[in-house]
Amino acid sequence: MNKRSWAEPYKIKMVEHLRVTTKADREKAAAEAGYNTFLLKSDDVYIDLLTDSGTSAMSDRQWAGMMIGDEAYAGSQNFYHLEQTIRECYGYKHVIPTHQGRGAEHILSKLCIKDGDTVPGNMYFTTTRLHQELVGGQFADVIIDQAHDPDSELPFKGNVDLNKLARLIEQVGPQRIPYLALHATVNMAGGQPISMANARDVSAMCRKFGIKVFMDATRAVENCYFIKKREAGYADRSLQEILRELCAYTDGCTMSGKKDCLVNIGGFLALNDDDLADAARNMVVVYEGLHTYGGLAGRDMEAMAVGIRESLQFDHMRARIGQVEYLGELLRKGDVPIVRPIGGHGVFLNAARFLPHIPCEQFPAQTLAAALYVDSGVRAMERGAVSAGRDPKTGKNHFPELELVRLTIPRRVYTQAHMDVTAESVIELHGNRDKIVGLRITYEPKHLRFFQARFEPVEGSKVLRD
Ligand code: F0G
Numbered sequence: 001m002n003k004r005s006w007a008e009p010y011k012i013k014m015v016e017h018l019r020v021t022t023k024a025d026r027e028k029a030a031a032e033a034g035y036n037t038f039l040l041k042s043d044d045v046y047i048d049l050l051t052d053s054g055t056s057a058m059s060d061r062q063w064a065g066m067m068i069g070d071e072a073y074a075g076s077q078n079f080y081h082l083e084q085t086i087r088e089c090y091g092y093k094h095v096i097p098t099h100q101g102r103g104a105e106h107i108l109s110k111l112c113i114k115d116g117d118t119v120p121g122n123m124y125f126t127t128t129r130l131h132q133e134l135v136g137g138q139f140a141d142v143i144i145d146q147a148h149d150p151d152s153e154l155p156f157k158g159n160v161d162l163n164k165l166a167r168l169i170e171q172v173g174p175q176r177i178p179y180l181a182l183h184a185t186v187n188m189a190g191g192q193p194i195s196m197a198n199a200r201d202v203s204a205m206c207r208k209f210g211i212k213v214f215m216d217a218t219r220a221v222e223n224c225y226f227i228k229k230r231e232a233g234y235a236d237r238s239l240q241e242i243l244r245e246l247c248a249y250t251d252g253c254t255m256s257g258k259k260d261c262l263v264n265i266g267g268f269l270a271l272n273d274d275d276l277a278d279a280a281r282n283m284v285v286v287y288e289g290l291h292t293y294g295g296l297a298g299r300d301m302e303a304m305a306v307g308i309r310e311s312l313q314f315d316h317m318r319a320r321i322g323q324v325e326y327l328g329e330l331l332r333k334g335d336v337p338i339v340r341p342i343g344g345h346g347v348f349l350n351a352a353r354f355l356p357h358i359p360c361e362q363f364p365a366q367t368l369a370a371a372l373y374v375d376s377g378v379r380a381m382e383r384g385a386v387s388a389g390r391d392p393k394t395g396k397n398h399f400p401e402l403e404l405v406r407l408t409i410p411r412r413v414y415t416q417a418h419m420d421v422t423a424e425s426v427i428e429l430h431g432n433r434d435k436i437v438g439l440r441i442t443y444e445p446k447h448l449r450f451f452q453a454r455f456e457p458v459e460g461s462k463v464l465r466d
Helices: 023-032 060-066 077-089 101-112 126-134 162-172 196-208 220-230 239-248 274-287 298-311 314-333 364-376 416-431
Strands: 094-098 118-121 138-141 179-183 212-216 252-256 267-271 346-350 381-383 404-408 439-443 454-457
Touching: 023 364, 060 298, 077 094, 077 239, 077 267, 077 298, 094 101, 094 274, 101 126, 101 212, 101 252, 101 267, 101 274, 118 126, 118 162, 126 138, 126 179, 162 196, 179 196, 196 212, 196 239, 220 239, 220 314, 267 274, 298 314, 314 346, 314 416, 364 381, 364 404, 364 416, 364 439
Parallel strands: 118 138, 118 179, 179 212, 212 252
Antiparallel strands: 094 267, 252 267, 346 404, 381 404, 439 454
16 A cells, blocks of 8 residues: 555644534524624534634644743733744744734735725735725736636636736826735635746736735745645745745735634734835834734734744645645535635635525525534635625625635644534535525625624525425
8 A cells, every 4th residue: 555644743632622503503593693604603613614714723832832921011022033933934024013914904005005096916805905995995806817717727726817917007007006915825716826936927027117015925834835736846845945935026914823823813014125114113003002012912922933833834734735625525526516726724615506596696605604504513604795795986796706605624623524524514415405595684784794794594584494
């Protein structure tokens, strides 16, 4: 036998008990939550695949780091450790901690975007686009067309389309484009990576026109794993080396440490430009906290510093992405329509294809996430029309081509058996799809509606008929 499997490069030291509920319990909980998985109580959830954000298990070394938190208001040792780690691992010069990713997005958007500016990016992300719009910017999608096609098998479906970018620069003029937001990986496309070649080309084009490139580095190490696996010339390079090269094509990054960095809270803004960093340090004190803690406790910064090093270990990333792939392969073999290739942080169900009888106005992805919860207590997240929200000018619903449900895998939390149970539920639900009933909105908040909107079935009282 030649096959040698990988296994998780850790063993479990502490467990958290899960509560098993009945279908009747879950029907009640789903109705009380307005069929929005964000409004469920976590105690009512069996396997929580809502998000990989802040849900990872920390290592014993990170917990040890929590015990050496230096909780001084100013100049905490943990800040200097974090700063040094980010400088070494990502290669940026200035580090401004923030409470999480959107804190960094807020500061960057406010500092760089003027009313009427256009900000290109390889697909939108919810919080990123909102912060751009709140300061008068307009997001322009310059991702390759194939990213919107769930069946395209391109290895780097997150890439920027250089022709689209060139056309945009010509149309609006480089002086109205303060920066390009380069997402690595692309969350809304299904966790799809960008290639190093694309990052290099994007950087060259932007530099030619004096446009800055800021990376959304939230899952950049996952992106580097895909580069190592899929891009010629990188197989023998370490994740660390690949990350440094990727970051070198950009002028800084916004970071949600709650993903790659293996912490439950934290983020940062990293910048190379001295003046911009100075302005950001000035602004962080207004919105987050002093520039040496940015809304974080010293212990949180220490855990993030340790987590960054762990994220760059090949065995960690192989097991992390390997687990996502394991779930995806089970679903693929079970004939469930999923986004291909399988992404870095989760498996994305193609809800439009899964529920062809539910029109887009009845939110197939929202509906599928609610039905999956009722079926088995697995909590997933809608990533389709509800997440896309409305056009700020016309007030009309955005109906993106991708109407997806994300089964997001927290890092180091669930076992292969949890993946089996999840796949069985999804496959069975797919067989029973004609029992699933569409939803309509009963309450809609103004911003980021997917977090708090409420729904009801368009007919009857159940999203999953008996
Ligand atoms: N950028 C990306 C690509 C993200 O996925 C997220 C968060 C953020 C920025 C914002 O970071 O949450 O720390 O403020 N994504 C979470 C998710 C919410 O579930 O995908 P944050």
